[in-house]
Amino acid sequence: MRYCPRCGLGVREKDARFCPNCGATLPQPKFWERRIAWTGTLLERIIVFGVIFALCVLATTAGALTKIDLLTARNIVDRMNKIEEVLRTTDIGVQLIFGNNLMYALGMFVPVAGPWLGFYVLYNTGVIISAFGIIYNTNPLLVFLMLFLYPHTWMEYTAYALAISESFWLIYAAVKHRFKDELIIMLMMVVLCNILLLAGAVVEVVMIEILY
Ligand SMILES: [Zn+2]
Structure with missing residues (x-):
């Protein structure tokens, strides 16, 4: 007071x-x-995050259910296997995965364009899963579900959902004339995404090394 x-x-x-x-x-x-004035209450922020996390999973599910022809599937799987070989045989695996995921996540923070980029990238992840389903004759939804047995999948989807949520809150804050406060929160979210994606990349590389 x-x-x-x-x-x-x-x-x-x-x-x-x-x-x-x-x-x-x-x-x-x-x-x-001054205390940072958060746009939206914590509950509203959690709800927005939850809805967007669900939409991210839905985008990948839609990709996984996309029917692609055998040749396209073969090409996608070959390409992914080559990437995996690079990850296994070199020691730059963490940097490669982290750099790639961070680049996408940072793009997702951008107001208006970010969510579209995010859902497109996550849909394409689903298409890759669909290709693996075709080549290895497995249900693609099962493959996608299996991915959530690994912690790095949770970390990556959390980072993407945080970034897309922040893109929404930036617009909302601008409308409410609180853009400056929201920028500080955005920086905090960028740091959080960095931590999540770096930890995720380390876990992913360790997983690949264990599985082979
Ligand atoms: Zn007075």
């Missing part, structure tokens, strides 16, 4: 610039003294 320097009225309203009683200018907290 701040107090009016003229009439002494206690002002609870955080954004108030003038005293509602006498109109005197209220002392403004310094930028670094």
